[in-house]
Structure formats: C-alpha cells, structure tokens
Amino acid sequence: MSESVAQAGTAPEDRTVIGITFGNSNSSIAFTVDDKAEVIANEDGDRQIPTILSYVDGDEYYGQQAKAFLVRNPKNTVAYFRDFLGKDFKSIDPTHNHASAHPQDVDGVVSFTVKDKDDKKDEEGEVIEEVAASTLSVHEVATRYLRRLVGSASDYLGKKVTSAVITVPTNFNDKQKEALIAAANAAGIEVLQLISEPVAAVLAYDARPEAEVEDKIVVVAELGGTRSDVAVVASRGGMYTILATAHDYEFAGVALDKVLMDHFAKEFLKRNSSAADPRENAKSLAKLRLEAEATKKALSIGANASFSVESLSDGIDFASTINRLRYETIARSVLEGFNRLVESVVKKAGLDVLDVDEVILSGGTSHTPRIAQNLSNIFPSSTRLLAPSTNPSAINPSELQARGAALQASLIQEYDAADIDQSTHAAVTTVSHIANAIGVVSVNEAGEETFIPIVYPETAVPARRTVHIAAPKAGGDVLVKVVEGNTHIKVTKPEPKVKEEVSKSATVEDADDENEDDSDFSDDEEEEEEKREKVWKIGSTLAEAAIRGVKKGGKVEVTVNVHADLSVIVTTREVGAKGGVRGQL
Ligand code: ATP
Incomplete structure (x- = not known):
C-alpha cells in the first residue's frame, strides 16, 4: 500500500x-x-x-x-x-x-x-x-x-x-x-x-463517518486522461492488500476527446467542403481538442451539449450540438474498453465478479455516465457501484485520491x-495473506453440511476473528469442525425452453466473450439468464474440538488467530462459560 x-x-x-x-x-x-x-x-x-x-x-x-x-x-x-x-x-x-x-x-x-x-x-x-x-x-x-x-x-x-x-x-x-x-x-x-492511487481512493470512502469497517473486496477503476489503472483491493480488518492491477494507455479520457474531435471535424468539412481539415493544422487542432473536451464534460451532466469554436479553420466559425445518445454511439468501442479492462483485472486476481463487494470509480473520466452503466451490467446488483451517475452518495471521482x-x-x-x-x-504491499478461508462446518435444517466463514480468503496476516455460532437447540456436546473453505460459482441454467437449448459446455465466460458486440446497448433482448451465485465449498479439515455440555439454546464462540508465519491457533468455548479448547495447527 x-x-x-x-x-x-x-x-x-x-x-x-x-x-x-x-x-x-x-x-x-x-x-x-x-x-x-x-x-x-x-x-x-x-x-x-x-x-x-x-x-x-x-x-x-x-x-x-x-x-x-x-x-x-x-x-x-x-x-x-x-x-x-x-x-x-x-x-x-x-x-x-x-x-x-x-x-x-x-x-x-x-x-x-x-x-x-x-x-x-x-x-x-x-x-x-x-x-x-x-x-x-x-x-x-x-x-x-x-x-x-x-x-x-x-x-x-x-x-x-x-x-x-x-x-x-x-x-x-x-x-x-x-x-x-x-x-x-x-x-x-x-x-x-x-x-x-487505489488505496487513496478506498481511504477516502472508508474515512466517511457513515462508513463501516468491513471485510470487503473492492475494485478501484482509476480512469484518467492518458491512462486507466484498475486494481483489486482486499480490505480486511482495515488493512488493504492489492491483489491484482491492470494498466491501459488506450482507454482513457483523451480517446473520448478524439472521438468528438473527429466527429465535429467531419461535420465541419461537410458544411464547408472547400475548407481545410482542422485536424491538419496545429492551431485548429488545439482549438478542436479543447472544445471537444469541454463538450465531453458537458455530456456527463446533460443530455445535450454544444460545440462552438471561433475561426476553427480558414477563418470559419463553427457551432454545433450533440446529444448524449449519439456521443455514446460514436464512442462505443472506447466506452466498452473500460468494461474489458475491469473484467480482466478481476480475473487476474483469481476472483469472480460475484466476489466483488464494491466498485469505486475514480479519476476524471469516471464522471462519464455510460461507463458506470456499462460496469453495472457486469457486476451483480449486490455489488455497490460508487460513481456519481449511479449513486447519489458517491464522492466526486476527481477528488477521491x-x-x-x-x-x-x-x-x-x-x-x-x-x-x-x-x-x-x-x-505492506506484499504482505502475506491466506489463500483459503478458514471457518467451521455447520449443519443446516436440511441436514446438509455448510461452511461458515470466519477468516475470509485474501485476509492479510496476522489476523484474528471471532464468531458466535448457535449450538444445536437441545444443547449437549458440540463438535466444532474447523476447516478451510473456498468459493466457487454455481451456475444454475434456466429450464430448457423448447428451442435453442444452451450448449452444456458453454460456460458463462464464453458466452460473455462472444457477445461483446451486443451487450451494453440493447437492453431489450431479454433472454432467460443463467443464475450465478457464489457458494462455499468445504475444504480440508484443520481441527476438531469437542465442547461438552453446552446449555440449551447456547452459543459456541470460535476464535481463529492466524499468525504472520501463517500458523493458526483456534480457540473454542461456550459463550459465557469459562475455559475452552485451544489448539495450534
Ligand atoms: P492521467 O494521469 O491518466 O493523464 P489524471 O489522473 O491526471 O489523468 P484526471 O483528472 O483524473 O487526470 O482525468 C482527466 C480526464 O478526465 C480528462 O480526459 C478529462 O477530460 C476527463 N474528465 C474530467 N471531468 C470529466 C467529466 N465531467 N466528464 C467526462 N470526463 C471528464
């Protein structure tokens, strides 16, 4: 950090x-x-x-x-x-x-x-x-x-x-x-x-009085003028670890300026067929660039924006307007590049979009409403997207860092x-962190074993976490099984319709890649989507501890202490009772 x-x-x-x-x-x-x-x-x-x-x-x-x-x-x-x-x-x-x-x-x-x-x-x-x-x-x-x-x-x-x-x-x-x-x-x-930069952006949000310090995975997309830098940050117990980063020098603000510069230069030439191309003269180009940037910024706020330059080329004044929809259409390939960049860094961190709790949009280009909308299409609704156009409580992305x-x-x-x-x-940047979660096995009402996470994956060590788990209603002797856990994405396919059954082998990722061209603008093609959810998988057993004679309706406290050398100490006891069982792994 x-x-x-x-x-x-x-x-x-x-x-x-x-x-x-x-x-x-x-x-x-x-x-x-x-x-x-x-x-x-x-x-x-x-x-x-x-x-x-x-x-x-x-x-x-x-x-x-x-x-x-x-x-x-x-x-x-x-x-x-x-x-x-x-x-x-x-x-x-x-x-x-x-x-x-x-x-x-x-x-x-x-x-x-x-x-x-x-x-x-x-x-x-x-x-x-x-x-x-x-x-x-x-x-x-x-x-x-x-x-x-x-x-x-x-x-x-x-x-x-x-x-x-x-x-x-x-x-x-x-x-x-x-x-x-x-x-x-x-x-x-x-x-x-x-x-x-990404840690500064996370700090700016976490320092707000209403912010709760919680363990979370945050994607920070820092979209500037000449570069875009995206990072996946694990925030665990107030400590930040950068899990993956990606950098791009193509998809950034000046690429959007360029789209508008070309658009208005062409329109100028259409109206003034004998005039010189403003892109071929340094002074005209500089004027074109400054005004294109101003128009771009205006389009982040309003549905329409004007473009006006005195003596753009050959002494001819030029004025025009553009609406946001048109802008988003002509800038589409640049705008979509941001999605790919963000997706790639999540993948690089070995995570799935479902693992991401928060996406922070930072940097001037993050004011662009379409970028936030496009990103909201790739993350589940449970992910908080902090951008001015999607979240009224977002901090001005230009000021975050x-x-x-x-x-x-x-x-x-x-x-x-x-x-x-x-x-x-x-x-701090290279601090060791645990790869798998550590938690306990619980049995749900259907009699299935489920995993209750105590320390999440990517938690920087040393770390100490405690949970209280309800013991079986009747009380008695309770066996606490401490295990490793990891997540995987469970995909539930829709009931097959009569036509066009999705090929069994097609994964969701494949489907995304193939659909690059139609994803963000055609909201109308409402196809039945596969349901994707993150589920815990129980891994190897780390320890077992028996707690005798737990009261009826009692709770068991489990504390996991992971030391800097990754050794683990687990302590279990009945909440409110003295003593307990302690074991080093
Ligand atoms: P870099 O280092 O990548 O060149 P930076 O971090 O110095 O960028 P920022 O101020 O974060 O600079 O980003 C500048 C970019 O943001 C410019 O391309 C600018 O046009 C763009 N920008 C600023 N405000 C807005 C806005 N309201 N809407 C769209 N783009 C904006």
Missing part, C-alpha cells in the same frame, strides 16, 4: 501537511479540517488543476491558464510530463506531447526546451537582446510545477505547506518514485509517504520521519 519515503525533514510539530495527486493530466491538493478532507481550489478557482506549465514573455503560468496557451503558445507549454519522471528518454511514449513542447533526449535525460525568460528590452519595449531558450530536465519541470501547486495550497491555508502525502500509480517503480520524491524535495516539500492522500497525511503527520519509515514499511 505504501512506500517508506520520509526523510529527515521538518519536526512533526512544525509541519503543515497536505495530500497531493500529481497526474499526467491534472493534479489536486487537499487538506483535512476536523478529520474531513477538503480539496483546495487554486487562485483560478480550480480543484482539478491541469498539470501544465507555460511561459509567456518570461512569466510562468500553470494549471488552467497554461492549458489555454496550448492554442497560442504550444512550443513554450509543457504538458503530459509526469509519467516521464524516473525514465530514460528511450523508454518514454511521447504520443501526447505532439501538441506542446516536445520531449528531447539530453544524454538520456528527458528534457524540454522552452523560452522561460523574457528578452532584454529597452524602455519602449523594443527587444535589445534576445535571451536563449532554456532546456529543462523533466525533474526541473516537475519541481517547478509542484512548487506552484504547493504555493497555491500555502496561499489558501495562509501558512507554508511543509509536507505531503503524494499518490502514485500502482506500477510506478522505485526509480519513478525516487524521481518524484526528488522533484518534491527540490520544490521544498517533505514527502511523508507515497501511497498508491487527493482526499485520501490528505487523510493519510493528517494521520501520520505527528510521527517522526524515522517512525513513518517503520510504521509504513513497504512490505
């Missing part, structure tokens, strides 16, 4: 801490007040602050103001650089940088050349000496950006921010983490901890750097 990165820095009592999300597209800053996290708006009133720097006449602009300069001043505007931190030039993908300052190879170091200083001018403003452009390493760019970001937080809070918890994608390697910490340190920020980071920052701010190092040891 975390990386131990604190370094000798500010004394705990002198710290002012915030949470930072530093994305390729946008960044956010948050702080806590009375244990509640709040996202800070910068001087422009933005809570999602574009991760962009731009230089005009020697002045540095950041955020939304810098983004606007992508149209008029792209060469001196640096965007989409976060993922280059800690990487050699050879290993970066510069796809997203073609419309802004291009990354360059300076002895393997990713760098950008921008004119960040003004020319020397006389009193009339005439240039008397041109000042050369500067070549800035990605470290320098990130440092300058983080300095501005934290500067906004300091202005807002009225005191200098000293320290932060920063979120990182789950696939950031040590070099990338080190590079991020170095940039933050150079910007004057002590990094208390780096926490992974910064909030989680701020909450974590406020939790650990009182510790010395060395203690943070210890208590947030990197081992």
